[in-house]
Amino acid sequence: MNIKDIVNRDIVNLTNCESEPIHIPGSIQPHGFLLGIKKGDFRIEFCSANTADFIGAGPEKLLGKYIAKVFPEEQASLFASYANEEVIDPAKPFVFILHGTSFNTTVHQSGDNVIMELEPFPDGTLQLPNLYTQTRNFVSIMEKSTGLLDLCQEVADETRSITGYDRVMIYRFDEQYNGEVIAESRREDLVSFANQKYPHTDIPVQARELYIRNPLRVIADINYQPVPLLTIDDSSAKGNHSLDLSLSILRSVSPIHIEYLKNMGVGATLTISLLQNQKLWGLITCHHYAPKILPHYTRLSALLQGHFLTSQISVREVAEEYKIGEEVDKALVESLTILHQTENFMEACYESASLLKLANATGAAIYYDGKLYTNGLVPPDADLLALFSFLSNAYPNQSVETDNLIDIYPAARDISKYAAGVVFHSMISGGNDGILWLRQEKVETIKWAGNPDKAVLKNEDGNRLSPRKSFELWAEIVKDKSMPWRKSEINAASSFSYALQKHINYRVIRAQEDQNRALNEELKLANKELSNLNWISTHDLKEPLRKIQIFASKVLDREDPDLSMQVKDSVERMRFAAEKMQVLIEDILTYSKAGNMEKVFVRTDLNEVLTHVLSELEENIEEKGASVQADNLPAIEIIPFQVHQLFINLVSNAIKFVKIDRKPEIRITTSIVAGENVPDGKGTRGQQYHAIAFHDNGIGFEKEYEHRIFDIFQRLHPAHKYPGTGIGLAICKKIMENHRGFIDATSVFGEGSVFTIYFPAK
Incomplete structure (x- = not known):
């Protein structure tokens, strides 16, 4: 049978701490021995090289054997039942007795294997802790400690009393995982490490992960010689290349860490994880300056201290935060009161x-x-x-x-x-x-335990990392x-x-409201004045104009021989100007009514409106020889008298603005248009419009005037050729605005124009 070890020799040549495979060292510490059995059949697949030191049988006699061939059959049977339990309680280890020696056996699963770690009781007896006394002491500590730091100090003292280590420290990590000693219990002759900081490189990432997975780690003697793990060299077997010892108590630790502890002068250590929300909050670290093997149940008592402290960390931190929060909230209420008052x-x-x-x-x-x-x-x-x-x-x-x-x-x-x-x-x-x-x-002066920039350096040959040798205080001023x-x-x-933002917004809105209120009063006054002006324009001015026209007509009708032709011409001009002014007043009145009259909508057939308009313009149509053709127009909700005025203006313009030698041809078409297709982006997306277009063959206008022609008093042609006031199309625009619609014009100069009005379909 060929036997090989699974020692991970790559560790020796490490150049990066964070790549060190510390969970698969392939070796253990020598104060116990390890068996790795196949899950289910309890055949020994792995064993440590030191089994003969404890049970008198070397690896060659164990590998490939079933545990019933190694231990008494009754014990092996009981262990099989124990190992097959779904949850193995580490607080209840199995005890093997062989050749009169009791072995404390901790068990965990690693892949397809069950790991058995056997340690003889250090003093040969099974000493159970007094959990009642320990719990009572912690409750007493919890009651008398005023803050988290006080509690940590009490836990450090109690842990040292339970374990007997020379020094017990409690670390707390910052966001970068730099550790600070916030509590310490030590022998009086030892130099204090209190408040010292240790850089995050002292505990690399994968080490922190192991502390989360396995909350307790023991090094009984830092000068130990690692014991290799052995297995049968079977080239056909798979999975025998390494063994994950993340949950192992006997796991051999990093050579870099051992060197680090030697540089500190430490002989043995015990480390307990303090977790919060599945993150590493801190550590309880116990140092002894000589080798020290701690019994299993004493380790569990120390671990219980960690659990006690962990249960209080969040409570104490929340309490401290709450106390500060109360003061903060009180100040906030005072500030908000001042703000609102x-x-x-x-x-x-x-x-x-x-x-x-x-x-x-x-x-x-x-x-x-x-x-x-x-x-x-x-x-x-x-x-x-x-x-x-x-x-x-x-x-x-x-x-x-x-x-x-x-x-x-x-x-x-x-x-x-x-x-x-x-x-x-x-x-x-x-x-x-x-x-x-x-x-x-x-x-702030930070007391580092050695220079943090030189925490890990390459050794002299440059092939491997080496931890710092000096732990003298290194002060950094931040x-x-x-x-x-x-x-x-x-x-x-x-x-x-x-x-504050709401308060400012409220003040701005209130100031804006005051300003708007003042503007509204000014607008009311201005509208009142405009109404008076309209009254004067439409009533008070009409009477003087009528009298001017009457007296001018009388003068011209008499044909007095004493009047010269020059006087008669002047009187004729005066009468013509009065008539023009009367037309302007009527148009201004119409424009004013388009914006101020009550808007009562009635569903109306536009064909009927067009018929009335053509009847009203019959004389002009016959005089000009005009022709009017129209599609069947829709029935829609309109203000009837305003749309009547709209059609009058559009048809009248088509008749009026035409070349002298050309007969007016007017064509009225209708269609449905989507809002997004209304020119100039005026339409509402999703809304449909009735588009009614008035086509003519008139004189047209240039493109630059497409929008200006709808401005009030805007004229494109001399008054003596095409009479008018320039208000008609402005009235059309105002009427379409009253109907929540639009008017648009396109033209080819000298050939004709198209005026399109858009009424919302709903």
Whole structure:
């Protein structure tokens, strides 16, 4: 039988800590031995090379055998039942007894194999912990500790009392997984590591993953010689190349980590994971300065301390956050009260202490409508305005919070004593408007356990990584940073910013309403004056014009021989001007009525309207020899008298604006048009329109006048050739607006025009 080891020798030549395959070292620590059995048939597939040291049988006698051939048959049968349970409780390990020695056996599954890790009890006896006493002590600790740090210190003391290690430390990780010692219990002769920081490189990514999967790790003697794992060398077998020991207690640890511990002078360690929301919050790390094998149940007691602490971390953090949140909420309520009770909060913010307290800021500033309002400690106005300008442009209609402003705004270095950290909310009013809370720089000296930049270096031959040898305090001064913003402070700032924006909007709306109210009064007065003017135009001016026309006619009718031809010509001109002015007054009155008359819609057959119009224009049609042809027009909801006026104007224009030697030809067509096809994008998408087009063969007009011809008093031709006031098409446009429709004109100069009116189909 050929036997081979599965030691992972690639570890020796590592050049990157984060690529180290620490879960498959292929070896274990020597204070116990390991058997890997095939799941289901309990045949030994793997074993550690040190089995003879514990049970007198070497790997050659174990590999390929069933456990019933190794251990007493009764025990093997009981173990088979134990190992087949769906959930194996690590708090209840199986105990094998062989040659008078009791072996504590922890079991877990690894792929298709069941891993058995057997350790003899260190003192030869099974000592169970007093869980009642331990729990009672923790409850007492929990009651008397005032905060999370106090609780951590008590847990560190209790863990050291339970385990007997020389030093017990509790680490807490930051966002980058740099660890800080927040509690420590130690022998009096040892140098304290309290408050020291350890760089994230001390625990690489894959090591953190293992701490999450397996919350307890033991190194009994850092000077141990790794024991290789062996298996039968069967080229036809698959899956025997490695064994995942992620959940193993005896797993051999990284050579780099062993070297790290030797450089620290440590002899043995116990590490317990502290998890929150499936993330590594921190560690309980126990150091001993000589080899130390900790019994299984004592390890579980230490692990229970970790569970106790884990159960309280979230509660204590929430409690501390709640206490701060209460103060923040109180300040927020005060600020909102001032905001709603003060006409000009911007001015009041100078003296509002609650504005600072709601975010626990050292300064605050509001920039609105070109003015700067400040409170507390703030940079000079020029620097503050530059900061507002940057934040408004970089985060338009957004918010941003940072405790390291220099990261996003390099110019912050010059103002860090006022604004190392900020919370900013822009305002939708535009420009650089916004509200800003500021925090001063907090200069901090971080005590690193050795230089963090040299935590891991290549060794002298350059083939393998080596941890730092010195753990002397290495001080780093951190500047240009503020205290981090808490969630409650950020939320309070956001709530106040939202309320301030609403308050500003309300004031703007109220000011706009006041302005609109004043404009409405002015418009009412102007409309009243226009009504008076219309009355004067349509009534008071008619009588003098009528008298002018009468007296002019009388003068001309007498044919007095004493009147010269020059006088008669002047009187004739005067009468003609009066008639022209009367027509203009009538057109102005019609235009005014088109906009001011009551709009009563009646379903009407447009064929009937056209018939009445043609009857009214019969004399003009016969005089010009005009022909009018029309499609069958629809029946729609209209204001009858206005559409009658509309048809009158369009047909009259088609008769009037024609060459002298040409007889007017008018053709009226109708069709249904989709809103998106109405010219100039005037139509409503999804709405259909009745398009009624008036085609003529008149003089036409140039394209540049397609829109101008609908302006009031707009004339394209001399009055002596084509009489009129220039109001007719403006009246047409006004009538179509009253019907929520449109009028459009196209023409070929000298050949004719098409005037199209669009009525909504519904």
